[in-house]
C-alpha cells in the first residue's frame with residue numbers, strides 16, 4: 001500500500017509528551033518537514049528553551065543544545081558565530097521569549113543575527129501551571145489573574161510588531177494552527193524564515209499562535225476555536241517584515 005504520511009526524518013521516533021490538543025506537536029512537525037524539504041538536516045542546530053518544549057532536544061533528530069530560561073537567542077548567537085555555515089534555530093514559548101528572555105530576543109534581533117526563531121505564543125505559562133504571561137489577553141483568566149487580566153497587570157505585548165521595527169530584522173511573520181489552511185500558511189512562513197537564514201539575510205522569526213487546552217481549561221476543539229475567535233483577533237496573522245525583491 002502506498003504510504004501517504006510518513007514521519008519527517010528530522011524528528012526522532014520518540015512520542016511527544018504534549019497534552020491532547022496542544023499544538024506544540026504540529027509546530028514541531030512543521031519545522032521538521034521544512035528542514036527535510038530544504039535538505040538542511042545535516043547542518044541544522046536547534047536550541048531548546050525552558051517551558052513545555054524543554055524536551056524538544058529529544059524530538060528533533062538534529063544536533064540540539066539546551067539554553068537556560070530566556071537565553072536561547074544568546075546561545076544561538078554563539079553557535080552561529082562559531083559555526084557560520086550551520087543553520088541555527090531556537091524554539092521558545094512566550095514566557096521564555098517575551099518575559100525573562102525579552103532582552104535576549106530584542107538584542108539578537110537588533111544585531112541582525114542570522115538565526116531563525118520559532119516563537120510559540122499560547123498566551124500563558126504552560127509548563128508551570130498556567131500563570132499570566134506577557135502575552136495573556138485582557139480579561140483572560142490565569143492562575144495569577146483569576147478574575148481575568150486587567151490593565152493593572154499591564155497590556156499584552158505584540159512581540160512580532162515590536163521586533164519588526166528593528167533594522168536588523170529580515171523576516172517576521174505571525175501564523176496560527178487552528179485549521180488545515182492555517183497550518184499550510186504556517187509551514188510556508190517557517191520555510192521562508194529558514195530560507196532567509198540560508199541566504200544570509202539576517203534575523204528571522206515566526207510567531208505561532210498555539211493552544212494550551214490544559215491550562216485554558218478548554219477541550220482541544222474549543223481551544224482551537226479560542227485561537228481563531230479570540231487570540232487571532234488581538235494578534236492578527238500576517239507578514240510584518242520581508243526582504244524586498246526576494247519573494
Ligand SMILES: Cc1ncc(C[n+]2csc(CCOP(=O)(O)OP(=O)(O)O)c2C)c(N)n1
Pocket residue numbers: 050051052053069092093094095096097100120122124125126127128133
Ligand atoms: C530563570 C527561571 N525562571 C522561571 C522558571 C520557571 N519556568 C519554567 S517553564 C516556565 C514557563 C514557560 O512558559 P512558556 O515559555 O510560555 O512555554 P510553555 O510552557 O507555555 O510552552 C517558567 C516560568 C525557570 N525554569 N527558570
Ligand code: SF4
Pocket residue numbers: 017018019021022023024052122126127211212213214215
Ligand atoms: S501544558 Fe499547555 S503548552 Fe504545555 S503541553 Fe500541555 S497543553 Fe501544551
